[in-house]
Amino acid sequence: MNEIKEAFWLSHQIVQMEIHAPDIADKRKAGQFVVLMTDERGERIPLTIVDSDVKKGTITIIFQVVGKTTTCLADMKKGDCLFSVLGPLGKPTEIENFGNVVCVGGGVGIGVIYPIARALKDAGNEVTSIIGARTKDILILESEMRAASNRLLVATDDGSYGFHGFVSQVLQSLIDEGERIDRVFAIGPVPMMRVICTVTRPFDIKTIVSLNPIMVDATGMCGACRVAVGGETKLACVDGPEFDGHQVDFDLLTDRLRMYYFQEKEAVESYRCRCNGK
Ligand SMILES: Cc1cc2nc3c(=O)[nH]c(=O)nc-3n(C[C@H](O)[C@H](O)[C@H](O)COP(=O)(O)OP(=O)(O)OC[C@H]3O[C@@H](n4cnc5c(N)ncnc54)[C@H](O)[C@@H]3O)c2cc1C
Ligand code: FES
Numbered sequence: 001m002n003e004i005k006e007a008f009w010l011s012h013q014i015v016q017m018e019i020h021a022p023d024i025a026d027k028r029k030a031g032q033f034v035v036l037m038t039d040e041r042g043e044r045i046p047l048t049i050v051d052s053d054v055k056k057g058t059i060t061i062i063f064q065v066v067g068k069t070t071t072c073l074a075d076m077k078k079g080d081c082l083f084s085v086l087g088p089l090g091k092p093t094e095i096e097n098f099g100n101v102v103c104v105g106g107g108v109g110i111g112v113i114y115p116i117a118r119a120l121k122d123a124g125n126e127v128t129s130i131i132g133a134r135t136k137d138i139l140i141l142e143s144e145m146r147a148a149s150n151r152l153l154v155a156t157d158d159g160s161y162g163f164h165g166f167v168s169q170v171l172q173s174l175i176d177e178g179e180r181i182d183r184v185f186a187i188g189p190v191p192m193m194r195v196i197c198t199v200t201r202p203f204d205i206k207t208i209v210s211l212n213p214i215m216v217d218a219t220g221m222c223g224a225c226r227v228a229v230g231g232e233t234k235l236a237c238v239d240g241p242e243f244d245g246h247q248v249d250f251d252l253l254t255d256r257l258r259m260y261y262f263q264e265k266e267a268v269e270s271y272r273c274r275c276n277g278k
Contacts, residue, residue: 001081002036005058011138014064014108015074016050022057024049024087030119031093031210031242034059035218037083038072045069046215046237048112049088059085062111062140068267075275089218090241093208097124099182102174103149104167104196105131106188110141112210113187118148120185126150130170132188136161168195181205186245190254197245209245211236213256228252 006018024034028049035044051060065074076082093116101120105113110131121127129149133139134157146152154162155170163170167188175181184207186196193209200207213236216224220238227236230247234240 001083002085003081004076004078005056007076007078010062010140013138014062014111014140016060016062016111017073018053018056018058018060019082019085020057021059021085021087022054024085025052025054025057025059028052028059028088029092030095030115032088032090033218033241034061034085034087035089035215036061036073036085038069038076039083042072042083043069044086044216044218045073046089046212046218048115048210050111050115059087062108064108067264068271071268071271086218090237091239093119093185093242095119095123099125100180101125101127102171102181102184103127103129104171104184104186104188104192105129105145106167106192107133107138108140109188109192109210110139110145113185114141114144114148116185116187117145121148121150128153128174130155130167132156132162132167132170132192134158166195167192168199171196172199175199175203175205183208185209190250190257193245193248194250197248197250201246207245208242209248210241211243211248211253212241213253214259227256 003020010016033046033048035046047061047063049059050062103113103117117129127149128151129145130153132155153170155167184200186193187210197207213225216222218237220235225236226233228249229243
């Protein structure tokens with residue numbers, strides 16, 4: 001059992017939570033994730049470890065409420081206990097001094113890229129971060145990302161804050177202006193990561209993306225998280241979640257994410273009905 005030490009909404013759909021998990025806090029590295037269960041009969045969901053506090057023995061997660069389990073998790077309060085938290089899982093991000101790096105985060109992906117930007121800056125890279133959201137109200141971690149970067153650029157789809165448009169357009173402008181970019185890290189919705197790869201491919205800028213397929217055991221046994229990278233089948237839970245974006249089959253990833261769409265819809269609707277009936 002893992003106690004929730006803190007829980008609050010960052011925006012109307014995104015929650016930040018601090019969870020007691022001292023062993024994980026001690027060992028985790030940027031890019032790794034946990035698999036948690038809210039209760040004994042719940043499903044196992046993967047969430048990135050955004051931060052940790054070794055002294056307090058806590059890890060921080062940031063998640064978007066999209067379906068049954070994230071709704072149920074968001075309903076939990078400070079002092080409640082999660083049934084289990086397993087981790088740290090996945091390969092850590094490859095952190096080196098690459099030179100000039102650009103970290104692109106979209107939506108809740110900003111939470112996932114934050115520890116990576118911080119680790120890259122600590123390793124001596126010149127970090128430019130580009131973060132974006134549909135609108136200003138749902139943009140998260142702006143001050144944290146500013147501190148984790150040498151330069152922060154912001155975009156909103158509706159122009160309510162920063163550049164009016166997509167993060168990919170901001171990246172394209174940097175390239176068009178002739179900036180030297182040694183590596184790009186892009187994390188966010190699948191269409192965003194795909195477009196970022198389209199922008200960087202002609203310039204041969206290595207681009208790392210973090211894939212989010214459905215996971216079940218997260219230990220390489222079930223095959224649920226299989227993705228195709230460079231024509232080979234990889235398991236995102238043990239071989240990833242980060243891969244060379246230019247090699248990723250995004251069509252397959254998109255199809256596999258939609259596989260349980262109707263069951264997922266039904267599950268969240270019946271959960272909400274049960275809660276409202278209480
Ligand atoms: C390694 C890894 C790290 C992740 N880190 C984070 C994180 O830090 N914060 C965060 O908010 N989410 C993260 N995710 C995604 C998160 O695991 C899913 O959003 C969650 O499992 C959805 O569970 P649910 O029961 O609430 O929704 P479901 O009922 O399972 O799904 C509801 C809707 O969300 C979509 N969906 C389901 N699974 C995923 C998925 N894996 N990625 C994107 N959309 C999905 C479905 O297509 C459906 O439309 C991560 C995924 C992986 C694989
Ligand atoms: S989630 Fe089962 S093999 Fe990756």
